[in-house]
Amino acid sequence: MYERLKANLNRHIKLDDEAFDLLRKNLVAKTYKKDSHLIQSGHICKYTYFVHKGLLRLYDINEKGLEKNTLFAIEEWWVSDLYSFHSQKPGNYFLQALEDTEVLQLSKHAMENLLLQIPKLERFFRILHINAFIAQQERVMFMISKTAEERYRDFIQKYPDAEQRIPQKQIASYLGITPEFLSRMKANLRDAPR
Amino acid sequence: MYERLKANLNRHIKLDDEAFDLLRKNLVAKTYKKDSHLIQSGHICKYTYFVHKGLLRLYDINEKGLEKNTLFAIEEWWVSDLYSFHSQKPGNYFLQALEDTEVLQLSKHAMENLLLQIPKLERFFRILHINAFIAQQERVMFMISKTAEERYRDFIQKYPDAEQRIPQKQIASYLGITPEFLSRMKANLRDAPR
DNA sequence: GGTAAAAATTGACCTAGGTTAAGACTTCGC
DNA sequence: GCGAAGTCTTAACCTAGGTCAATTTTTACC
Numbered sequence: 001m002y003e004r005l006k007a008n009l010n011r012h013i014k015l016d017d018e019a020f021d022l023l024r025k026n027l028v029a030k031t032y033k034k035d036s037h038l039i040q041s042g043h044i045c046k047y048t049y050f051v052h053k054g055l056l057r058l059y060d061i062n063e064k065g066l067e068k069n070t071l072f073a074i075e076e077w078w079v080s081d082l083y084s085f086h087s088q089k090p091g092n093y094f095l096q097a098l099e100d101t102e103v104l105q106l107s108k109h110a111m112e113n114l115l116l117q118i119p120k121l122e123r124f125f126r127i128l129h130i131n132a133f134i135a136q137q138e139r140v141m142f143m144i145s146k147t148a149e150e151r152y153r154d155f156i157q158k159y160p161d162a163e164q165r166i167p168q169k170q171i172a173s174y175l176g177i178t179p180e181f182l183s184r185m186k187a188n189l190r191d192a193p194r
Numbered sequence: 195m196y197e198r199l200k201a202n203l204n205r206h207i208k209l210d211d212e213a214f215d216l217l218r219k220n221l222v223a224k225t226y227k228k229d230s231h232l233i234q235s236g237h238i239c240k241y242t243y244f245v246h247k248g249l250l251r252l253y254d255i256n257e258k259g260l261e262k263n264t265l266f267a268i269e270e271w272w273v274s275d276l277y278s279f280h281s282q283k284p285g286n287y288f289l290q291a292l293e294d295t296e297v298l299q300l301s302k303h304a305m306e307n308l309l310l311q312i313p314k315l316e317r318f319f320r321i322l323h324i325n326a327f328i329a330q331q332e333r334v335m336f337m338i339s340k341t342a343e344e345r346y347r348d349f350i351q352k353y354p355d356a357e358q359r360i361p362q363k364q365i366a367s368y369l370g371i372t373p374e375f376l377s378r379m380k381a382n383l384r385d386a387p388r
Numbered sequence: 389g390g391t392a393a394a395a396a397t398t399g400a401c402c403t404a405g406g407t408t409a410a411g412a413c414t415t416c417g418c
Numbered sequence: 419g420c421g422a423a424g425t426c427t428t429a430a431c432c433t434a435g436g437t438c439a440a441t442t443t444t445t446a447c448c
Contacts, residue, residue, distance in 0.1 A: 062339040070331055083328045086321075119313050126320035127280075133323050134277045136330035137264055143337040144370035145256040148405070168426070176338035181405055183427050342435070362396065375435055377397050 001029065004052055005104060008076050012127045013120045022117060026110040032097040039095035045084035047105045051077045054101025055165055059173070060092050069174040072098075072159070072166060078128060098166065148177045149185055195223065198246055199298060202270050206321045207314045216311060220304040226291040233289035239278035241299045245271045248295025249359055253367070254286050263368040266292075266353070266360060272322060292360065342371045343379055 002024055009015055015023070027050070032038055039045050041060065049056075056073040058081070070093070073079035084091025085108060106114075115121050142151050152175055156163055162171065172182040196218055203209055209217070221244070226232055233239050235254065243250075250267040252275070264287070267273035278285025279302060300308075309315050336345050346369055350357055356365065366376040 060335060062335075064339070066339070068335060068338050070335055082324055082331075086324055115317070119316065122313065122316035122320055123309070126316055126323060129320060129323040129327050130276055130280055133327040133330060136327055136334060137276075139334050140330060140337065141254060141256075141262060141264055143334065144262050144367075145258070145260070169424095173338075178406060179426075180407080180428085184405090184429095187427075361394095363394095372436060373396070374398085374437080378435090381397080 001052060004076055005050055008050070009124060013124045015118070015120060019118045019120070023114060023121075026114055027104040027106055030103050030105050032101045032103070034097055034100050037094055037096050038103070039081050039084075039091065039093060041092050041094050042090050043084075044088055045081040045091050045093075047107055048078060048080040048085055048111065049073075049095070049103040049105055051075055051079065052102045052104060054097060054103075055099040056095055056101060056103075057098055057166075057170060058093050058095050060094065067094075067173060068176075069170055072162070072170075072174065074159075074165075098170065143176065148175060148181065149189075151175050152182065152185060195246060198270055199244055202244070203318060207318045209312070209314060213312045213314070217308060217315075220308055221298040221300055224297050224299050226295045226297070228291055228294050231288055231290050232297070233275050233278075233285065233287060235286050235288050236284050237278075238282055239275040239285050239287075241301055242272060242274040242279055242305065243267075243289070243297040243299055245269055245273065246296045246298060248291060248297075249293040250289055250295060250297075251292055251360075251364060252287050252289050254288065261288075261367060262370075263364055266356065266364075266368065268353075268359075292364065337370065342369060342375065343383075345369050346376065346379060 002020075005024075005027075006020065009020070029052075032054075038047075038049060038056065039058075051073050053075060056079055057069050058071045058073065058079060059067050059069045061067055071079070079095065081091040081093040081095065083089075084093070088108060115125075142154065146154070152171075155171065155175060159166075168182055169179040172179040175182070177185075196214075199218075199221075200214065203214070223246075226248075232241075232243060232250065233252075245267050247269060250273055251263050252265045252267065252273060253261050253263045255261055265273070273289065275285040275287040275289065277283075278287070282302060309319075336348065340348070346365075349365065349369060353360075362376055363373040366373040369376070371379075
């Protein structure tokens with residue numbers, strides 16, 4: 001169970017056994033049923049989650065009342081409403097399981113303590129958030145520069161198993177298009193592929 | 195000159211004089227003329243910049259040959275091609291001065307040393323990048339959820355002096371619309387304000 | 389200070405993607 | 419295993435925003 005977490009940390013830092021153990025003691029394993037929520041808009045987000053198994057979506061509800069996905073988190077992703085988690089103010093996002101999902105949950109309080117006790121974790125999360133920023137920045141550039149079809153192609157290439165695991169309406173919402181239009185695009189691609 | 199930097203650091207951490215002095219020794223003050231480039235696409239990005247005075251734009255050139263702005267950096271912003279800076283691989287972005295600009299420049303090598311010598315800096319940049327991520331995430335949600343006019347209103351509200359300092363075609367590129375359409379939108383707003 | 393280039397505006401026309409609605413196909417609860 | 423609800427598809431029509439081109443305004447340069 002913790003092997004996946006260890007592998008994840010090892011991408012950026014080396015932790016000795018003692019530090020890893022301390023981290024592990026502060027994590028709580030939880031499972032969530034498909035469709036249940038880990039985070040609710042309007043509430044203060046208490047936890048950051050490491051996805052061990054499953055699939056989550058982070059979304060908000062815009063002023064027109066529509067759900068818009070901002071990210072999907074699969075195995076080995078860290079996910080939270082970062083604004084709410086770090087400011088400890090009410091957030092705007094919902095986090096929902098799209099499959100039965102197992103996570104390791106880290107509270108804000110535990111995280112602050114760990115950062116003091118294991119300075120390398122500051123480095124780990126710094127690098128993690130740099131990469132998250134770069135990915136979001138690229139996504140903005142895609143929104144600005146590419147057509148819906150180009151963004152869709154890019155999406156299925158980057159997340160090859162997404163097509164199987166994620167309902168189309170969720171993918172459409174992530175891409176910023178309607179499910180109807182995604183459906184039409186797929187029909188076009190079928191007729192005139194590549 | 196360093197007061198602005200000190201204020202910036204103080205937003206998230208407290209540095210003693212010794213540490214601040216060490217940081218200062220690693221920074222190099224540079225000035226760039228309007229229209230000159232600090233970073234070139236295709237090159238490895240050697241520096242991160244703290245903007246002391248002036249205005250920069252970070253942009254790429256997409257496959258259709260169009261320049262697209264991903265961010266404007268004004269006084270007290272940190273800016274770089276983070277992907278290239280951190281990976282030390284060739285980047286895709288250009289960083290250009292839109293006004294005569296004074297920056298403090300920090301090399302990758304100096305930064306790595308500083309992070310080891312002043313662990314609090316890990317914390318500082320971690321928080322900085324969390325906030326940068328949150329802002330980009332919100333920008334993605336705006337692209338997905340709002341009309342061009344709503345995004346324009348939001349932009350001029352968030353950056354009140356942008357209208358004076360930044361040419362319209364640059365703002366249009368940032369918003370993901372054509373200069374022609376921005377112009378027409380402004381005409382509409384003039385006729386039917388609010 | 390005059391002119392050449394760049395930026396902004398305006399107008400006619402076009403298209404990617406949205407909207408609404410109806411039918412078909414899946415999924416899920418009992 | 420069956421009905422209800424949700425999801426996906428298809429089609430007709432609509433609109434926000436793009437394209438192209440001509441005109442005016444601003445900026446930059448000798």
